Amino acid sequence: MTQAADQHVIVAGWIDWDPADRDEALRHFGAVAATSREEPGCVDYYITADADDGARLRVFEHWVSDESLREHLTLPHVAQFREAVAPLRRTGRSLHKHFIAATEPMTSSSGG
Helix, strand or coil: CCCCCCCCEEEEEEEEECHHHHHHHHHHHHHHHHHHCCCCCEEEEEEEECCCCCCEEEEEEEECCHHHHHHHCCCHHHHHHHHHHCCCCEEEEEEEEEECCCCCCCCCCCCC
C-alpha cells in the first residue's frame, strides 16, 4: 500500500500487562508520551488506563506522517522507554496504524 507523504497516521489499540505491572507501565508510558508530544511530527499522544480492565492500557497516537512516526521510533527517549518496560510482564497487544484519508469537524446530532 502506497501512502501519500503528507497523509496523517493514527496509531490506536491496547496493550495488556500483568495487573501487578500495569501502573508501572503506565508511568513509563506517561513519560515517553510527554516527551513525544514535543516532537515536531506529533499531533497527539496519549496512553490511558482502561477503567474496565485492570490489565489494559489504551493507546492513541496521531502523527503528521508515517515518516514522522518512523523517526519517532528511532529516538533515544523511545529506546529508554523500551528498556524501562522490558522487565514488566506484557500479556497481550493489539495496535494498528491507520492512514487518514479525510477529516472533518465532528458535530452532535443537535447541530453543535
